[in-house]
Amino acid sequence: xxxxxxxxxxxxxxxxxxxxxxxxxxxxxxxxxxxxxxxxxxxxxxxxxxxxxxxxxxxxxxxxxxxxxxxxxxxxxxxxxxxxxxxxxxxxxxxxxxxxxxxxxxxxxxxxxxxxxxxxxxxxxxxxxxxxxxxxxxxxxxxxxxxxxxxxxxxxxxxxxxxxxxxxxxxxxxxxxxxxxxxxxxxxxxxxxxxxxxxxxxxxxxxxxxxxxxxxxxxxxxxxxxxxxxxxxxxxxxxxxxxxxxxxxxxxxxxxxxxxxxxxxxxxxxxxxxxxxxxxxxxxxxxxxxxxxxxxxxxxxxxxxxxxxxxxxxxxxxxxxxxxxxx
Amino acid sequence: xxxxxxxxxxxxxxxxxxxxxxxxxxxxxxxxxxxxxxxxxxxxxxxxxxxxxxxxxxxxxxxxxxxxxxxxxxxxxxxxxxxxxxxxxxxxxxxxxxxxxxxxxxxxxxxxxxxxxxxxxxxxxxxxxxxxxxxxxxxxxxxxxxxxxxxxxxxxxxxxxxxxxxxxxxxxxxxxxxxxxxxxxxxxxxxxxxxxxxxxxxxxxxxxxxxxxxxxxxxxxxxxxxxxx
Numbered sequence: 097x098x099x100x101x102x103x104x105x106x107x108x109x110x111x112x113x114x115x116x117x118x119x120x121x122x123x124x125x126x127x128x129x130x131x132x133x134x135x136x137x138x139x140x141x142x143x144x145x146x147x148x149x150x151x152x153x154x155x156x157x158x159x160x161x162x163x164x165x166x167x168x169x170x171x172x173x174x175x176x177x178x179x180x181x182x183x184x185x186x187x188x189x190x191x192x193x194x195x196x197x198x199x200x201x202x203x204x205x206x207x208x209x210x211x212x213x214x215x216x217x218x219x220x221x222x223x224x225x226x227x228x229x230x231x232x233x234x235x236x237x238x239x240x241x242x243x244x245x246x247x248x249x250x251x252x253x254x255x256x257x258x259x260x261x262x263x264x265x266x267x268x269x270x271x272x273x274x275x276x277x278x279x280x281x282x283x284x285x286x287x288x289x290x291x292x293x294x295x296x297x298x299x300x301x302x303x304x305x306x307x308x309x310x311x312x313x314x315x316x317x318x319x320x321x322x323x324x325x326x327x328x329x330x331x332x333x334x335x336x337x338x339x340x341x342x343x344x345x346x347x348x349x350x351x352x353x354x355x356x357x358x359x360x361x362x363x364x365x366x367x368x369x370x371x372x373x374x375x376x377x378x379x380x381x382x383x384x385x386x387x388x389x390x391x392x393x394x395x396x397x398x399x400x401x402x403x404x405x406x407x408x409x410x411x412x413x414x415x416x417x418x419x420x421x422x423x
Numbered sequence: 424x425x426x427x428x429x430x431x432x433x434x435x436x437x438x439x440x441x442x443x444x445x446x447x448x449x450x451x452x453x454x455x456x457x458x459x460x461x462x463x464x465x466x467x468x469x470x471x472x473x474x475x476x477x478x479x480x481x482x483x484x485x486x487x488x489x490x491x492x493x494x495x496x497x498x499x500x501x502x503x504x505x506x507x508x509x510x511x512x513x514x515x516x517x518x519x520x521x522x523x524x525x526x527x528x529x530x531x532x533x534x535x536x537x538x539x540x541x542x543x544x545x546x547x548x549x550x551x552x553x554x555x556x557x558x559x560x561x562x563x564x565x566x567x568x569x570x571x572x573x574x575x576x577x578x579x580x581x582x583x584x585x586x587x588x589x590x591x592x593x594x595x596x597x598x599x600x601x602x603x604x605x606x607x608x609x610x611x612x613x614x615x616x617x618x619x620x621x622x623x624x625x626x627x628x629x630x631x632x633x634x635x636x637x638x639x640x641x642x643x644x645x646x647x648x649x650x651x652x
Contacts, residue, residue, distance in 0.1 A: 117470040120482070121458075122619075122627040123557040126471065227621045237561040238602065239621040289433040334446055335558060335565065337473035337480025339437055361475050361558030369434035372485040397435040398485050405486055421470070423436075423485050 098164040098255040100151075100218060102247045103202065106158035110315075111222050111241035111253065112215075113149040114421055115356065116230030123360045126340065127240070128232045130154070130213045130315060130356055130379030131172065133277050136422045138171035138217035140412050142194050143261035146422060148221030149231035151247070153214040154315075155382060157182060157205020158247075160216070162197055166255065167219040167263055169194045173211025173278055173380050174271070180208035192270065194263040211278070212382035219263070223256035236316060236357055260415040269411050277404070280381060282388040283307075283374040284397060285343065290333065290365035294325045294345050301325065302368070302389045307351055311383040315357040317344075318381065324349040325367065338362040341370035341378065353378065371397040372423045373404055428501055430494050436485040440497055443477040450477045451555045451567060455509050455632050460500035466493055474556045474631060476565070511553065511634040517599065518638050519548075519590050520645040521612035528609035532575050532592060543611065544639055546570050547597070552635040557627060562601035562619025564629040569597045581607035588614045590637070612637075615648035 102109070114136060115128025129135040129152055136146035151160075157180055162168075173179055174191040182189045182205040189195055189203065191214075197203065205214060224231050224242055233241025242251055287298045295301035307320035327347055337360065338344075344352040344364035353370060354362075356379075370378050371392060381387060392400075401423060429441040442457065443450035458474045461481070468487030473480040483493065521544045522529040533540045552568040574595045582605060585591075589600045591608030600606060601618035618628045629635065640648070 117482070119626075120471040120473040121557060121631060122561060123559060123563050124561045124626070228626060234561070234621075236602070237619070237621065286434060289431060289439050334476050334478075336475040336478045337437070337439070337558075339434070339473075339480070339482060341434065359559045360473055361556070366433070369437070372435050394432040394435040395490075398488070401435065401485055421484055 097223075098162060098166060098220075100222065100253040100255055101161050101163060102249060102251040102253070103159040103161060104249055105247040106153045106205065107155040109151055109153045109158055109247040110233035110235065111149050111224050111247070112152040112232040113230055114147050115232055116228050117421070119228050120337075120360050124228060124234070124237065125357055125360050127230065127234050127356050129215065131215070131278070131376045132379075132422050133376035134171040134213065135215045135217065137274075137408070137412060138169045138215050139221070140414060141169045141192065141266060142167050142217055142219045142263045143415055144217065144219065144221050145258070145260065145416050146414055148217065148256070148258070149224065150215050150217040150222055153205060153216070155212055156207045157214055159202055159204045161200055161202045162218070162255070164199050165196065167194055167196050169217050169263075170205070170214060171217065172214040173280070175275055176210050178209030179211065180205055180214050182206065192266060192274065194265070209382075211280070211380040213379050218255055220256040220258060223254040234357060266412050273408060273411055277373070277408075278377050278380055280377050280385060280387060282390050283378060284371035284390050284392045285368040285374075286371060286392050286394055286397060288343060288366035288369045289336070291367050293365050294327060294367035296326070298368075299391045302391050305389050306386050307389065308386040309381050309383050313383060315355045317352045317354045317358050320351040320353065321349055322351045327365065333363055333365055335361050335363045338366065339369075341372075341375050342366045343368040343370065371401075373397060373401045375423070428498075430497070432490065433480070436483050436488065438481040438483070438493060438497075440479045440481065441477060442479070446476045448553075448567065451553065452509065454479055454556070457497070457500055458631065459509060461497060464496050464500060466496050469493075473558070475558060476555055509632060511632050514551070514634040514636060515629060516636050516638050517614050517616055518640040518644070518648065519612040519614050520640050520642055523642070525642070525645070526590070526610055526612035528578075529611045532573070532609050532611055535575055536572060538572070543573065546573055547611065548637045548639055552597070554629050554631055554633045554635060556631050557629065560601065560604070561621070562627040562629070564598060564635070565596065566598050566635055569595055573597070575609055577607040578609060581605050585610060586613060588616065588618070590614060613645070615645050
């Protein structure tokens with residue numbers, strides 16, 4: 097078996113895949129990559145199924161090497177100032193382009209300030225043992241991934257052998273598509289279960305409104321400063337289901353958008369919900385990023401997502417026929 | 424139960440089904456009955472169901488969900504469920520070492536209510552609780568049935584770190600922390616049982632609908648049970 101060696105994890109690195117849906121009844125959130133799009137498409141580029149596990153580097157990159165020759169790709173926010181520029185032996189490795197790496201060659205991702213989540217996908221996938229149907233790290237629960245924790249220097253991770261196709265380049269159109277999906281200037285939102293308690297007229301409340309991310313953010317949830325809203329409903333609400341992208345309003349202009357490892361239920365009012373097609377961009381927001389809210393409806397968002405998903409699958413088809421659950 | 428149930432698409436992938444206006448035993452039973460039925464229907468694109476006190480949240484793959492057929496199937500699941508209200512099919516006994524270092528707030532809880540610590544233990548162990556649902560964090564059960572005499576306000580400042588297995592009271596709720604965490608509930612004891620073990624065949628010790636009873640145990644029994652003192 098081949099191994100990935102973590103030389104330095106950067107700020108925070110974890111094994112992630114597309115998550116483990118189906119365990120909400122046991123209060124286990126789906127988890128998985130903060131930006132499932134970038135992880136799944138990285139896998140497609142090197143011939144893996146969408147569901148293969150990779151490494152999520154949060155806020156900054158690390159250094160790593162493999163013990164055998166292998167093929168990798170790194171994905172995430174590729175354009176603009178501050179985008180990650182990983183290097184190996186003095187050469188820049190462009191994001192979204194598969195490369196062959198020889199045994200022992202060290203890749204240094206380094207710092208980046210554009211985007212928050214950078215993915216390393218390797219041919220065959222990171223092959224840590226699946227727990228509850230997923231290989232992703234559930235850090236709060238202390239399970240999944242590598243020993244249920246964030247990666248540290250010296251960790252050795254097994255690499256699998258499952259792949260279905262030779263690596264490919266995504267083609268010229270791809271750059272535009274990723275920029276479209278990972279556009280961090282705006283998030284599409286729609287009314288959440290408690291919108292009327294908070295926002296009154298939803299579209300009016302959010303017109304031109306911005307949220308600015310604070311450093312008090314992690315994979316459970318991100319805190320934002322944003323518009324002050326009234327809370328007509330003082331006191332506690334009855335605890336009910338919460339979800340990735342739910343925008344909770346505890347009060348005083350503070351907004352919490354739940355992340356992949358967030359609680360499955362909660363008692364704060366959920367004023368709005370981030371659309372599925374905006375969730376990858378949400379997973380790429382970092383502290384001090386400021387983002388405009390654009391209002392929409394569930395129906396409009398599903399239609400737009402279908403168009404987007406068709407464009408993506410046409411440009412870069414999945415390697416197997418299985419449903420990918422990227423969204 | 425509201426009649427008919429209220430459907431609300433709370434995002435492009437989540438359907439909220441509201442069955443009642445307020446928390447009650449009936450609402451809990453309805454939620455459970457609907458959960459059991461919804462699970463078996465094979466609704467297209469359904470990924471997850473999140474039951475709570477008065478609602479269920481259905482999470483879908485937004486590319487596969489068919490709004491109207493999903494609503495229709497849930498409506499059918501609701502129709503006539505009263506014919507076989509689900510009963511708890513098992514009772515889980517949770518041994519608890521009360522007071523001392525295991526339950527640093529037992530004396531305060533007793534003092535707040537003008538009871539002896541022994542009486543608090545008697546009341547806490549003398550009741551059968553029902554798992555209304557699991558939520559918040561893996562394996563955490565919302566238990567219904569805390570006697571009114573034990574309803575106690577939370578601590579004004581949460582503790583930074585509670586050991587796994589801590590048994591607490593927060594307002595009208597009681598429960599067990601599955602993992603070490605911070606928390607504002609008043610801690611009256613600790614159990615050596617592992618509430619959530621992802622490697623186990625069924626990760627969570629408690630399941631929605633279970634009856635739960637707490638049983639006092641001594642510190643030496645706690646240690647013999649493999650609990651960390």
